[in-house]
Amino acid sequence: MLRTIVICTLGPENLSPDTILAMVQGGMNLAHLNMSHGEREGHGAAVGFVRDAAIQLGWLVGIMVDLSGPKIRVGELTAPIELERGKMVVLAPDDRVRPGEIPSTYHSLLGTPSMSPGRPTRCGWNISRELR
Template structure:
Protein backbone atom coordinates (compact mmCIF):
# COMPACT_ATOMS: atom_id res chain seq x y z
CA UNK A 1 0.00 0.00 0.00
CA UNK A 2 1.11 3.52 -0.77
CA UNK A 3 0.86 5.80 2.27
CA UNK A 4 1.90 9.14 0.84
CA UNK A 5 0.96 12.13 2.98
CA UNK A 6 -0.30 14.29 0.14
CA UNK A 7 -3.84 13.39 -0.81
CA UNK A 8 -5.48 13.90 -4.17
CA UNK A 9 -9.06 15.14 -3.95
CA UNK A 10 -11.30 14.94 -7.02
CA UNK A 11 -14.68 16.64 -7.17
CA UNK A 12 -17.06 14.20 -8.83
CA UNK A 13 -19.43 16.03 -11.16
CA UNK A 14 -21.72 15.09 -14.03
CA UNK A 15 -18.80 14.44 -16.42
CA UNK A 16 -17.04 12.06 -14.03
CA UNK A 17 -19.86 10.00 -12.50
CA UNK A 18 -19.91 6.98 -14.80
CA UNK A 19 -18.11 3.82 -13.74
CA UNK A 20 -15.50 4.00 -16.51
CA UNK A 21 -14.40 7.53 -15.57
CA UNK A 22 -14.41 6.72 -11.85
CA UNK A 23 -12.15 3.74 -12.57
CA UNK A 24 -9.74 6.02 -14.47
CA UNK A 25 -9.68 8.44 -11.55
CA UNK A 26 -9.01 5.70 -9.01
CA UNK A 27 -6.24 4.22 -11.18
CA UNK A 28 -4.76 7.72 -11.55
CA UNK A 29 -4.41 7.80 -7.77
CA UNK A 30 -7.20 9.86 -6.25
CA UNK A 31 -7.61 9.37 -2.50
CA UNK A 32 -10.74 11.41 -1.88
CA UNK A 33 -13.90 11.68 -3.95
CA UNK A 34 -15.70 14.94 -3.13
CA UNK A 35 -19.47 14.97 -3.70
CA UNK A 36 -21.16 18.37 -3.90
CA UNK A 37 -24.42 18.01 -1.97
CA UNK A 38 -25.66 21.41 -3.19
CA UNK A 39 -26.91 19.54 -6.26
CA UNK A 40 -28.63 16.19 -6.77
CA UNK A 41 -31.02 14.06 -4.76
CA UNK A 42 -30.60 11.59 -1.93
CA UNK A 43 -31.10 8.80 -4.45
CA UNK A 44 -28.53 10.12 -6.93
CA UNK A 45 -25.96 10.57 -4.15
CA UNK A 46 -26.62 7.04 -2.86
CA UNK A 47 -26.15 5.60 -6.36
CA UNK A 48 -22.89 7.51 -6.81
CA UNK A 49 -21.70 6.43 -3.35
CA UNK A 50 -22.40 2.77 -4.23
CA UNK A 51 -20.63 3.16 -7.59
CA UNK A 52 -17.57 4.69 -5.87
CA UNK A 53 -17.44 1.86 -3.33
CA UNK A 54 -17.70 -0.73 -6.12
CA UNK A 55 -14.94 0.85 -8.22
CA UNK A 56 -12.76 1.28 -5.15
CA UNK A 57 -13.14 -2.39 -4.15
CA UNK A 58 -12.57 -3.67 -7.69
CA UNK A 59 -9.30 -1.75 -7.90
CA UNK A 60 -8.02 -2.50 -4.40
CA UNK A 61 -8.04 1.18 -3.50
CA UNK A 62 -8.93 2.83 -0.22
CA UNK A 63 -11.11 5.76 -1.24
CA UNK A 64 -12.43 8.36 1.17
CA UNK A 65 -15.74 9.95 0.22
CA UNK A 66 -16.13 13.59 1.22
CA UNK A 67 -19.69 14.89 1.38
CA UNK A 68 -19.59 18.65 0.92
CA UNK A 69 -22.78 19.91 2.54
CA UNK A 70 -24.12 23.37 1.81
CA UNK A 71 -24.95 25.54 4.77
CA UNK A 72 -28.39 26.89 5.46
CA UNK A 73 -29.83 29.12 2.77
CA UNK A 74 -31.90 32.17 3.56
CA UNK A 75 -34.74 32.37 1.06
CA UNK A 76 -36.88 35.27 -0.10
CA UNK A 77 -40.63 34.82 -0.14
CA UNK A 78 -42.97 35.48 -3.04
CA UNK A 79 -42.32 38.71 -4.91
CA UNK A 80 -44.90 40.47 -7.10
CA UNK A 81 -44.28 40.24 -10.83
CA UNK A 82 -42.64 43.32 -12.27
CA UNK A 83 -40.88 44.27 -9.02
CA UNK A 84 -37.41 45.62 -9.78
CA UNK A 85 -34.80 46.74 -7.27
CA UNK A 86 -32.55 49.59 -8.26
CA UNK A 87 -28.89 49.82 -7.26
CA UNK A 88 -28.59 51.63 -3.92
CA UNK A 89 -32.30 51.34 -3.15
CA UNK A 90 -33.45 50.69 0.43
CA UNK A 91 -35.45 47.53 1.04
CA UNK A 92 -37.02 46.17 4.23
CA UNK A 93 -36.64 42.46 4.97
CA UNK A 94 -39.30 41.02 7.26
CA UNK A 95 -40.03 37.64 8.83
CA UNK A 96 -43.74 38.31 8.24
CA UNK A 97 -45.13 36.28 5.35
CA UNK A 98 -46.01 39.04 2.91
CA UNK A 99 -46.10 39.19 -0.85
CA UNK A 100 -42.99 41.21 -1.48
CA UNK A 101 -42.09 43.95 -3.89
CA UNK A 102 -38.99 46.04 -4.52
CA UNK A 103 -39.35 47.76 -1.11
CA UNK A 104 -40.50 44.97 1.25
CA UNK A 105 -39.54 41.28 1.14
CA UNK A 106 -40.20 38.25 3.33
CA UNK A 107 -37.08 36.32 4.40
CA UNK A 108 -37.13 32.74 5.68
CA UNK A 109 -34.72 33.48 8.55
CA UNK A 110 -36.58 35.12 11.46
CA UNK A 111 -33.36 36.11 13.31
CA UNK A 112 -31.91 38.07 10.39
CA UNK A 113 -32.52 41.44 12.09
CA UNK A 114 -30.66 40.24 15.21
CA UNK A 115 -27.60 39.15 13.26
CA UNK A 116 -27.20 41.86 10.63
CA UNK A 117 -25.65 45.17 11.66
CA UNK A 118 -26.02 48.60 10.04
CA UNK A 119 -23.63 48.84 7.14
CA UNK A 120 -23.46 45.06 6.52
CA UNK A 121 -23.84 44.09 2.89
CA UNK A 122 -26.69 41.72 2.03
CA UNK A 123 -26.24 39.89 -1.26
CA UNK A 124 -29.14 38.41 -3.20
CA UNK A 125 -29.19 35.58 -5.76
CA UNK A 126 -26.16 33.84 -4.16
CA UNK A 127 -24.23 37.07 -4.54
CA UNK A 128 -24.33 37.14 -8.32
Protein backbone atom coordinates in the same frame (compact mmCIF):
# COMPACT_ATOMS: atom_id res chain seq x y z
CA MET B 1 3.05 7.79 3.69
CA LEU B 2 0.47 9.57 1.55
CA ARG B 3 1.38 13.24 1.19
CA THR B 4 -1.00 14.48 -1.46
CA ILE B 5 -4.76 14.27 -1.44
CA VAL B 6 -6.35 14.36 -4.87
CA ILE B 7 -9.93 15.57 -4.55
CA CYS B 8 -12.29 15.09 -7.49
CA THR B 9 -15.82 16.44 -7.64
CA LEU B 10 -18.31 13.87 -8.88
CA GLY B 11 -21.28 14.87 -10.97
CA PRO B 12 -23.37 13.88 -13.98
CA GLU B 13 -20.43 14.01 -16.40
CA ASN B 14 -18.36 11.42 -14.55
CA LEU B 15 -21.05 9.32 -12.88
CA SER B 16 -20.30 5.86 -14.20
CA PRO B 17 -18.47 2.90 -12.66
CA ASP B 18 -15.81 2.86 -15.40
CA THR B 19 -15.12 6.59 -15.17
CA ILE B 20 -14.86 6.55 -11.39
CA LEU B 21 -12.61 3.47 -11.50
CA ALA B 22 -10.34 5.32 -13.96
CA MET B 23 -10.35 8.38 -11.68
CA VAL B 24 -9.24 6.27 -8.71
CA GLN B 25 -6.58 4.56 -10.85
CA GLY B 26 -5.44 8.02 -11.94
CA GLY B 27 -4.90 9.13 -8.36
CA MET B 28 -8.22 10.27 -6.90
CA ASN B 29 -8.20 9.41 -3.22
CA LEU B 30 -11.02 11.68 -2.07
CA ALA B 31 -14.34 11.91 -3.91
CA HIS B 32 -16.31 15.14 -3.43
CA LEU B 33 -20.10 15.29 -3.63
CA ASN B 34 -22.01 18.58 -3.52
CA MET B 35 -25.52 17.95 -2.19
CA SER B 36 -26.72 21.31 -3.53
CA HIS B 37 -26.59 19.80 -7.01
CA GLY B 38 -28.05 16.56 -8.29
CA GLU B 39 -30.50 14.10 -6.81
CA ARG B 40 -30.31 11.67 -3.90
CA GLU B 41 -30.24 8.66 -6.25
CA GLY B 42 -27.28 10.08 -8.16
CA HIS B 43 -25.34 10.76 -4.98
CA GLY B 44 -26.08 7.25 -3.71
CA ALA B 45 -24.90 5.76 -6.99
CA ALA B 46 -21.69 7.81 -6.85
CA VAL B 47 -20.92 6.58 -3.33
CA GLY B 48 -21.50 3.00 -4.49
CA PHE B 49 -19.25 3.41 -7.53
CA VAL B 50 -16.46 4.90 -5.39
CA ARG B 51 -16.74 2.08 -2.85
CA ASP B 52 -16.75 -0.54 -5.61
CA ALA B 53 -13.64 0.96 -7.23
CA ALA B 54 -11.83 1.13 -3.89
CA ILE B 55 -12.66 -2.50 -3.11
CA GLN B 56 -11.69 -3.64 -6.61
CA LEU B 57 -8.29 -1.94 -6.34
CA GLY B 58 -7.77 -2.57 -2.63
CA TRP B 59 -7.24 1.14 -2.02
CA LEU B 60 -8.68 3.56 0.51
CA VAL B 61 -10.78 6.29 -1.09
CA GLY B 62 -12.52 8.86 1.10
CA ILE B 63 -15.82 10.56 0.39
CA MET B 64 -16.32 14.22 1.25
CA VAL B 65 -19.85 15.64 1.21
CA ASP B 66 -20.87 19.30 1.08
CA LEU B 67 -24.26 19.53 2.72
CA SER B 68 -26.63 22.08 1.30
CA GLY B 69 -27.86 24.64 3.77
CA PRO B 70 -30.90 26.85 3.54
CA LYS B 71 -31.17 29.07 0.49
CA ILE B 72 -31.33 32.50 2.07
CA ARG B 73 -32.04 35.26 -0.40
CA VAL B 74 -32.99 38.90 -0.21
CA GLY B 75 -36.34 39.47 -1.88
CA GLU B 76 -37.11 42.25 -4.30
CA LEU B 77 -36.74 45.74 -2.87
CA THR B 78 -39.49 48.27 -3.58
CA ALA B 79 -36.92 51.08 -3.31
CA PRO B 80 -33.15 51.27 -2.75
CA ILE B 81 -31.98 51.00 0.88
CA GLU B 82 -28.66 52.54 1.91
CA LEU B 83 -26.83 50.58 4.58
CA GLU B 84 -24.94 52.75 7.06
CA ARG B 85 -22.77 51.90 10.05
CA GLY B 86 -24.85 51.97 13.23
CA LYS B 87 -28.16 52.15 11.37
CA MET B 88 -30.71 49.47 12.21
CA VAL B 89 -31.64 47.12 9.41
CA VAL B 90 -34.87 45.13 9.49
CA LEU B 91 -35.12 41.79 7.68
CA ALA B 92 -38.72 40.69 7.26
CA PRO B 93 -40.49 37.79 5.56
CA ASP B 94 -41.09 38.90 1.98
CA ASP B 95 -44.85 38.41 2.33
CA ARG B 96 -45.01 40.83 5.31
CA VAL B 97 -42.35 43.42 4.47
CA ARG B 98 -43.00 47.12 5.11
CA PRO B 99 -41.37 50.10 3.38
CA GLY B 100 -37.74 50.47 4.42
CA GLU B 101 -37.38 46.82 5.42
CA ILE B 102 -35.35 44.22 3.55
CA PRO B 103 -37.45 41.25 2.43
CA SER B 104 -36.08 37.76 3.01
CA THR B 105 -37.22 34.66 1.16
CA TYR B 106 -36.19 32.41 4.08
CA HIS B 107 -38.97 32.91 6.60
CA SER B 108 -37.71 30.35 9.15
CA LEU B 109 -34.46 32.25 9.70
CA LEU B 110 -36.05 35.29 11.26
CA GLY B 111 -36.45 35.10 15.03
CA THR B 112 -34.04 32.18 15.47
CA PRO B 113 -30.78 32.14 17.46
CA SER B 114 -28.97 32.63 14.13
CA MET B 115 -30.61 36.02 13.68
CA SER B 116 -31.02 37.42 17.18
CA PRO B 117 -30.42 41.06 18.22
CA GLY B 118 -26.78 41.80 19.03
CA ARG B 119 -25.41 38.71 17.32
CA PRO B 120 -22.89 39.31 14.52
CA THR B 121 -24.38 38.08 11.27
CA ARG B 122 -22.63 37.40 7.99
CA CYS B 123 -24.38 38.81 4.95
CA GLY B 124 -22.76 37.63 1.74
CA TRP B 125 -19.04 36.94 1.47
CA ASN B 126 -16.92 38.36 4.29
CA ILE B 127 -19.40 41.06 5.30
CA SER B 128 -20.15 40.86 9.00
CA ARG B 129 -22.41 43.24 10.86
CA GLU B 130 -23.97 43.18 14.30
CA LEU B 131 -27.75 43.12 14.53
CA ARG B 132 -29.27 45.51 17.08
